[in-house]
Amino acid sequence: MSDAAAPEPVDLWSAFKRAHEIVRARVIADTAEAAGLSEPDLTILVNLNKAGGALRQSELAASLGWDRTRISHQLTRMGKRGLVTRERAGGVTVTLTGTGRQAVSAVRPGLDAAVRRHFTDKLSAQEIETLSSVLRRL
Amino acid sequence: MSDAAAPEPVDLWSAFKRAHEIVRARVIADTAEAAGLSEPDLTILVNLNKAGGALRQSELAASLGWDRTRISHQLTRMGKRGLVTRERAGGVTVTLTGTGRQAVSAVRPGLDAAVRRHFTDKLSAQEIETLSSVLRRL
DNA sequence: CTGTTAGCGTTGACATTTCAACACTAGGAA
DNA sequence: TTCCTAGTGTTGAAATGTCAACGCTAACAG
Numbered sequence A, B: 001m002s003d004a005a006a007p008e009p010v011d012l013w014s015a016f017k018r019a020h021e022i023v024r025a026r027v028i029a030d031t032a033e034a035a036g037l038s039e040p041d042l043t044i045l046v047n048l049n050k051a052g053g054a055l056r057q058s059e060l061a062a063s064l065g066w067d068r069t070r071i072s073h074q075l076t077r078m079g080k081r082g083l084v085t086r087e088r089a090g091g092v093t094v095t096l097t098g099t100g101r102q103a104v105s106a107v108r109p110g111l112d113a114a115v116r117r118h119f120t121d122k123l124s125a126q127e128i129e130t131l132s133s134v135l136r137r138l
Numbered sequence C: 001c002t003g004t005t006a007g008c009g010t011t012g013a014c015a016t017t018t019c020a021a022c023a024c025t026a027g028g029a030a
Numbered sequence D: 001t002t003c004c005t006a007g008t009g010t011t012g013a014a015a016t017g018t019c020a021a022c023g024c025t026a027a028c029a030g
Helices: A009-030 A039-050 A057-064 A068-080 A098-118 A125-137 B009-030 B039-050 B057-064 B068-080 B098-118 B125-137
Strands: A054-056 A084-089 A091-096 B054-056 B084-089 B091-096
Touching: A009 A039, A009 A098, A009 B009, A009 B039, A009 B057, A009 B098, A009 B125, A039 A054, A039 A057, A039 A068, A039 A091, A039 A098, A039 B009, A054 A057, A057 A068, A057 A091, A057 B009, A068 A084, A091 A098, A098 B009, A125 B009, A125 B125, B009 B039, B009 B098, B039 B054, B039 B057, B039 B068, B039 B091, B039 B098, B054 B057, B057 B068, B057 B091, B068 B084, B091 B098
Parallel strands: none
Antiparallel strands: A054 A091, A084 A091, B054 B091, B084 B091
């Protein structure tokens, strides 16, 4: 039998937050920081790019688990920096600008590498599968 | 064989961040919010309490994965609210006040319940063990 | 037409986090 | 002694996130 005592739920949650915090800091230090982008900038850019360059604002919020206000402020800032544009069409559609696309392409290789280095390379294939299924459920 | 395609590292990382964001929002809504504490307040209080009520500031930072500046500002705010005290002893030692202890005890049962409800109850014993081992490694 | 309700987004004030720059201390080397 | 160097903590300004309040639009009932 395994000798690991069942962790208290709160301790498991603390470990989760700590791991998130540490991996996040390392990945950002290796990517956004080097590209003159903030972490939220990068998060939005990658999500938009993955969706083909445009998304409804509410879908963007849902896919990140962010709330309306946070997305709104963030997009306002990114608009001023010329990374995205917004237009009303029923809801609001957010679109990547040329500058925005360029920024994603520039950072992407480094981001992939950093995520592998600080995250997935430390996990076995079996663990990745379990983790993936767990995260989907939360 | 499993038919789940191996997820791109970046996608797994996004899923990790999203799960963290969602669980965090739910737990906080059910606990700190109800107790007049902020999330970082609660995080610090729980950690200090677990350590017996006092810790070196740098140890607190390391155990949370936070950086110096963040801890410093946070403790300054909490000091003003009467939750902790600091004194210089080689490094700086942070101590829970009576008010601080009281606050932790008051929130603790609700916190345990919320973490179970939004997090561990959704995982099997097997998954908890895997997750626990993975998080330790990161 | 007049409400009413719900979804979606914005705004401004305030709280928290980050960033760059600055002390302070201890320890060792010149 | 003086001069590094590393580790630790603080400060103030700028960036980001949160909260409460508001406005807009569409759908629907009266």
